[in-house]
Amino acid sequence: MSIESQFGAVTLDAEEAAALASLARELIGYRPGSLDPEFAKILSGDLPRSLRAALSSLLEERVLGVVVRGVDIDAARLGPTPLGWSDGTAADRSALGSAQLMLAAGWLGDVFGWASQQNGALVHDICPQPGREYDQIGAGSEAELEWHTEESFHPYKCDYLGLLTLRNPGQAATTIGHVPPDTLPDWVRRELARPVFCFLPDDAHVAEAAASESVAGMISDPVPVPVLYGGPDGPYLQVDPAYMYVLADDEPARRALAHLTDRIDASLVDLPAGPGSIVFLDNYRVVHGRRPFVPRYDGTDRWLKRVNVTRNLRASRSMRTSAVSRIIT
Ligand SMILES: O=C(O)CCC(=O)C(=O)O
Ligand SMILES: [Fe+2]
Incomplete structure (x- = not known):
C-alpha cells in the first residue's frame, strides 16, 4: 500500500474555510500578540466536522497523517519571508495561518515548545x-x-508534527x-528493540542548548534507547541516521539499522502540499x-x-517550570 493512500485528506469548502478562519480571528483577538494554546483547545470543538473527523482518525492510528487543503492564509498580508526565524514582525503577519495550525493541533492534543528551539x-x-x-x-x-x-533524541518528542505551508x-x-514494522525480518525487529542506539540533539537545538538543561545533558551524555519501542505487535519508531550512532559499534544492531534505513529510503515519497495546506504527521510511525532547493533570500522564499x-x-x-508551562527546558 502506498504511503499517500494511508493519509487522510480533507479539502475545506468555502464555508468550512471561512468558519476556520473566523475561529482563528477569535483566537488572535483573545490575547493579542500571543496565541493562547488553551483557548485554542476550547475553540477546536467548533472546527468543521470534516476536519475533526480526519484528525480523530489520526488519533486512532487509522492513518499515518492528515493533509488539509484550502486553508485561508491571507497571502496578501504575509509580506516578506523572514531570513530564518528571528524576525519579530513575521509572527504578526502570519498570525492567521499560525492560529489555524494551533486550532487544528488543539483537537489532537497539547501544543508545546522547546526552550532550545526558536526561543521557546x-x-x-x-x-x-x-x-x-x-x-x-x-x-x-x-x-x-x-x-x-x-x-528523536528526546523522550518527550512530539506525537504529531504539524506543518502549514505559507x-x-x-x-x-x-x-x-x-x-510497516511487521514487514521487517524478525532479526531486524529484535535488534532494533534493543536499547543500544544513541541519539544526539540536532543542530537546531545545539545552537540554543544553553537555554535547556535537559538538552545540554543529552549532548554530553546520551542515554541509549531502542529504535522500535511500544508494543511488540505494532511498535513505534524513533530514528534519525544523521544524528545517531550504535553503542560500542554493536555489529548486529548496526546491520539492523542499515536494513531499516534501506527500507525507509526505498519508501520515501514527496508529500504534495502547496500554500494553504496543513499536514499533520504521526511522529511515532x-x-x-x-528536498533540496535553491534559496533566494529576497523575501519570496x-x-x-x-x-x-x-x-x-x-x-x-519534570522538564517544565510549572504545570501550565508548555516549554520543555
Ligand atoms: O521543511 C520541511 O518540509 C520539514 C522541516 C523539518 O523536518 C524540520 O525542520 O525538522
Ligand atoms: Fe523535522
Missing part, C-alpha cells in the same frame, strides 16, 4: 537562513534534509517515509525530511509554520 516559540518558522544552506536543520536549503523522526515557490517538497503536539503534556512535567 510554540509556532515555529521554517525558512531558509543565509549561511545554513547545507545544514541538517529546518533552516537549511541546498542540501536534502535527511529523513528523521522529529526530536509559500513554496520552488515546490520543495516535504518527504515522508514509512515501513512516519519519518519526514525535505519557502515559508512554513510548524507545531509540536503531545498527547501527554504531564509526562514532561
Whole structure:
C-alpha cells in the first residue's frame, strides 16, 4: 500500500474555510500578540466536522497523517519571508495561518515548545537562513534534509508534527517515509528493540542548548534507547541516521539499522502540499525530511509554520517550570 493512500485528506469548502478562519480571528483577538494554546483547545470543538473527523482518525492510528487543503492564509498580508526565524514582525503577519495550525493541533492534543528551539516559540518558522544552506536543520536549503523522526533524541518528542505551508515557490517538497514494522525480518525487529542506539540533539537545538538543561545533558551524555519501542505487535519508531550512532559499534544492531534505513529510503515519497495546506504527521510511525532547493533570500522564499503536539503534556512535567508551562527546558 502506498504511503499517500494511508493519509487522510480533507479539502475545506468555502464555508468550512471561512468558519476556520473566523475561529482563528477569535483566537488572535483573545490575547493579542500571543496565541493562547488553551483557548485554542476550547475553540477546536467548533472546527468543521470534516476536519475533526480526519484528525480523530489520526488519533486512532487509522492513518499515518492528515493533509488539509484550502486553508485561508491571507497571502496578501504575509509580506516578506523572514531570513530564518528571528524576525519579530513575521509572527504578526502570519498570525492567521499560525492560529489555524494551533486550532487544528488543539483537537489532537497539547501544543508545546522547546526552550532550545526558536526561543521557546510554540509556532515555529521554517525558512531558509543565509549561511545554513547545507545544514541538517529546518533552516537549511541546498542540501536534502535527511529523513528523521522529529526530536528523536528526546523522550518527550512530539506525537504529531504539524506543518502549514505559507509559500513554496520552488515546490520543495516535504518527504515522508514509512515501513510497516511487521514487514521487517524478525532479526531486524529484535535488534532494533534493543536499547543500544544513541541519539544526539540536532543542530537546531545545539545552537540554543544553553537555554535547556535537559538538552545540554543529552549532548554530553546520551542515554541509549531502542529504535522500535511500544508494543511488540505494532511498535513505534524513533530514528534519525544523521544524528545517531550504535553503542560500542554493536555489529548486529548496526546491520539492523542499515536494513531499516534501506527500507525507509526505498519508501520515501514527496508529500504534495502547496500554500494553504496543513499536514499533520504521526511522529511515532512516519519519518519526514525535505528536498533540496535553491534559496533566494529576497523575501519570496519557502515559508512554513510548524507545531509540536503531545498527547501527554504531564509526562514532561519534570522538564517544565510549572504545570501550565508548555516549554520543555
Ligand atoms: O521543511 C520541511 O518540509 C520539514 C522541516 C523539518 O523536518 C524540520 O525542520 O525538522
Ligand atoms: Fe523535522
